Amino acid sequence: MRRPHPSIRGKLIALTLLAILAPISCVLFIVGSNEIRDIRSDMVTSSVLITSVVAEYAAAALAFDSRPAAEEALQVLAANPRFLDATIYDRAGRRFAAFRRPGRTGPDPPAVLADAEPRSTLEGGRITVVYPIAQGGERFGTMVLHGAMAPVTSRVHAYVWGLWWLTLGIIAASLTLAWALERMVSRRLLRLADVARQIARGADYSVRASDRGHDEIGLLAEAFNNMLAEIDHRQTEAREAIRMRDEFLSVASHELKTPLTSLKLRVQGLIEHSPTVEDPTEAARMDKSFELAERQVRRLEKLVNNLLDVSRIAIGRFPLQREEVDLVGLVHNVIGQFSAEIARLDVEVGLDLPEHALGLWDPMRLEQVVVNLLSNALKYGAGSPVEIVVRIDGGNALLIVRDRGIGISPADQARIFERFERAVSLNYGGLGLGLHITREIVLAHGGTIRVESVPGEGAAFIVELPRGIEASEQMGEAWTQQPQP
Amino acid sequence: MDATAATVMVVDDDIDIRETIQDLLEVRGFHVIGAGDGADAMAQLKRGARPRVILLDLMMPGLSGEEFRNQQLADADIAHIPVVVLSGARGVDEAARRMRVASLPKPVELHELMETVGRFCADEHAAR
Numbered sequence: 001m002r003r004p005h006p007s008i009r010g011k012l013i014a015l016t017l018l019a020i021l022a023p024i025s026c027v028l029f030i031v032g033s034n035e036i037r038d039i040r041s042d043m044v045t046s047s048v049l050i051t052s053v054v055a056e057y058a059a060a061a062l063a064f065d066s067r068p069a070a071e072e073a074l075q076v077l078a079a080n081p082r083f084l085d086a087t088i089y090d091r092a093g094r095r096f097a098a099f100r101r102p103g104r105t106g107p108d109p110p111a112v113l114a115d116a117e118p119r120s121t122l123e124g125g126r127i128t129v130v131y132p133i134a135q136g137g138e139r140f141g142t143m144v145l146h147g148a149m150a151p152v153t154s155r156v157h158a159y160v161w162g163l164w165w166l167t168l169g170i171i172a173a174s175l176t177l178a179w180a181l182e183r184m185v186s187r188r189l190l191r192l193a194d195v196a197r198q199i200a201r202g203a204d205y206s207v208r209a210s211d212r213g214h215d216e217i218g219l220l221a222e223a224f225n226n227m228l229a230e231i232d233h234r235q236t237e238a239r240e241a242i243r244m245r246d247e248f249l250s251v252a253s254h255e256l257k258t259p260l261t262s263l264k265l266r267v268q269g270l271i272e273h274s275p276t277v278e279d280p281t282e283a284a285r286m287d288k289s290f291e292l293a294e295r296q297v298r299r300l301e302k303l304v305n306n307l308l309d310v311s312r313i314a315i316g317r318f319p320l321q322r323e324e325v326d327l328v329g330l331v332h333n334v335i336g337q338f339s340a341e342i343a344r345l346d347v348e349v350g351l352d353l354p355e356h357a358l359g360l361w362d363p364m365r366l367e368q369v370v371v372n373l374l375s376n377a378l379k380y381g382a383g384s385p386v387e388i389v390v391r392i393d394g395g396n397a398l399l400i401v402r403d404r405g406i407g408i409s410p411a412d413q414a415r416i417f418e419r420f421e422r423a424v425s426l427n428y429g430g431l432g433l434g435l436h437i438t439r440e441i442v443l444a445h446g447g448t449i450r451v452e453s454v455p456g457e458g459a460a461f462i463v464e465l466p467r468g469i470e471a472s473e474q475m476g477e478a479w480t481q482q483p484q485p
Numbered sequence: 486m487d488a489t490a491a492t493v494m495v496v497d498d499d500i501d502i503r504e505t506i507q508d509l510l511e512v513r514g515f516h517v518i519g520a521g522d523g524a525d526a527m528a529q530l531k532r533g534a535r536p537r538v539i540l541l542d543l544m545m546p547g548l549s550g551e552e553f554r555n556q557q558l559a560d561a562d563i564a565h566i567p568v569v570v571l572s573g574a575r576g577v578d579e580a581a582r583r584m585r586v587a588s589l590p591k592p593v594e595l596h597e598l599m600e601t602v603g604r605f606c607a608d609e610h611a612a613r
Contacts, residue, residue, distance in 0.1 A: 254544070254573045257573045257591045257592055258499050258501075258502065258573075258591070259501070260591070260592040261499075261502050261505075261571075261591045261592040261593060262499070262501040262502045262504075262505040263592070264592040264593070264594075264595075265502075265505045265506065265509060265592070265593065265595055265598070266505055268594070268595035268596075269505075269508075269509050269512075269595060272595065273512065297592070301592055
């Protein structure tokens with residue numbers, strides 16, 4: 001059975017991930033980016049503010065050209081670890097005073113023009129504030145402040161880490177959920193599918209699903225079991241009906257033999273001792289009538305026997321009574337039985353037989369086989385020559401009956417051994433049982449039968465029978481049949 | 486009817502079969518007694534009928550062919566009378582084998598019937 005793909009578990013995992021992770025990620029992202037933006041603008045604002053405050057003090061220092069005063073003003077910035085460096089430029093753009101955080105690396109910031117516009121920029125994790133130092137309308141210089149955006153960066157990192165752990169958590173949760181669901185749902189469904197597969201394979205409708213849950217799957221299992229009970233019941237009924245039919249066929253064909261018995265005896269009696277008729281034409285006509293009547297009785301007899309055989313095969317009562325049989329003698333016997341018909345059809349029957357072909361077979365059933373094959377060859381041979389071949393091949397005997405008549409199409413070749421199958425139109429009489437019975441007899445002897453045919457070129461039926469006797473061909477002397485008890 | 490003619494008993498519930506066999510045997514010089522079922526046949530035997538051979542149908546209502554045979558074998562006076570079973574099954578019926586008697590398949594061939602009856606009546610009156 002193919003594995004479910006994608007399975008319910010897979011679908012659930014995908015679904016939870018999508019349903020939970022996506023919205024939460026969006027929310028986090030939105031909240032996070034808002035907060036980060038706020039922090040950034042706060043930092044910018046506070047940096048600008050402090051720069052403006054320091055610039056106030058620096059104005060006086062510049063006015064009085066007092067370096068120490070300017071540097072003292074800048075020392076305020078030391079308190080906040082955020083601020084990396086600050087520089088005061090005079091009116092001409094020359095460096096007047098500077099503050100540099102210890103440990104601050106990197107090149108000195110570039111000089112700015114004296115009349116540079118106030119601005120604040122963020123670049124590569126640094127904030128740069130450029131602020132004019134002025135008082136009473138007079139511009140004394142410019143202050144430049146550099147600060148780190150580290151808190152922002154760390155906050156961003158915090159959010160990313162949070163998202164990462166959240167994702168992991170959600171994946172873990174959805175896997176757990178999927179596993180739990182698999183136990184509660186998928187596994188039970190697969191077990192149900194298993195039972196169905198088992199039944200389909202073994203045609204055993206007594207199997208039942210064992211799920212005892214009360215949820216929807218439990219209901220499914222219950223409905224499934226009810227269906228199986230119904231199928232089982234119907235199958236039993238069907239089997240019973242078939243068995244009754246076959247029993248009936250057996251009884252019916254048995255019953256048909258009763259009228260046939262007296263009919264056949266009377267007709268045969270009339271043939272033996274027909275009343276004397278003076279007029280030769282009348283006499284001939286009478287003889288012909290009796291002969292025809294006997295032929296018809298034989299046909300009826302054959303049909304009834306076939307029906308009986310077929311029904312007995314179907315209900316399994318088809319025993320063999322094995323004796324030592326000479327297949328060659330049997331073939332001669334059957335040819336003898338058909339001599340009138342062969343003469344009437346003017347068919348040439350060629351025999352390719354060894355002197356003897358001994359085996360342990362049921363003589364009557366084997367005769368049935370030869371009769372059936374020969375009669376088919378005569379019936380469908382369209383007057384063409386018929387050939388009968390017997391061979392001994394070690395432990396097997398080979399019987400081939402060949403005609404050059406209408407042949408059998410490949411499609412039909414597969415079907416003709418089935419019950420009631422006929423490879424020809426209804427214009428050719430018969431119930432279509434002969435080959436079926438023939439095959440059953442051959443199989444019951446442990447042999448094989450096959451047909452080789454090309455439509456329009458005739459057919460050859462090839463029977464292989466295990467001889468079933470240990471003794472070899474050194475049984476030279478002619479073997480005689482046991483006398484009837 | 487020739488007093489020394491061999492007697493054949495025909496036991497079959499079908500009247501047509503019985504009469505047909507009777508007619509065909511009588512034409513050939515046999516004396517035939519008929520019975521419609523096993524009980525009737527047994528009664529006739531107990532009354533003294535001694536056929537050379539009994540042609541026995543297996544499937545009969547009442548006393549079946551097999552039961553008849555068992556009763557026959559239990560009675561020393563009549564146990565020796567040979568029985569030929571007329572069997573509707575193909576060839577030798579399993580029952581016939583069990584009973585260890587000869588059997589003829591239905592519908593029976595005229596010449597086979599005559600040969601079989603002739604064989605059992607061979608040492609007395611020869612069949613025509």
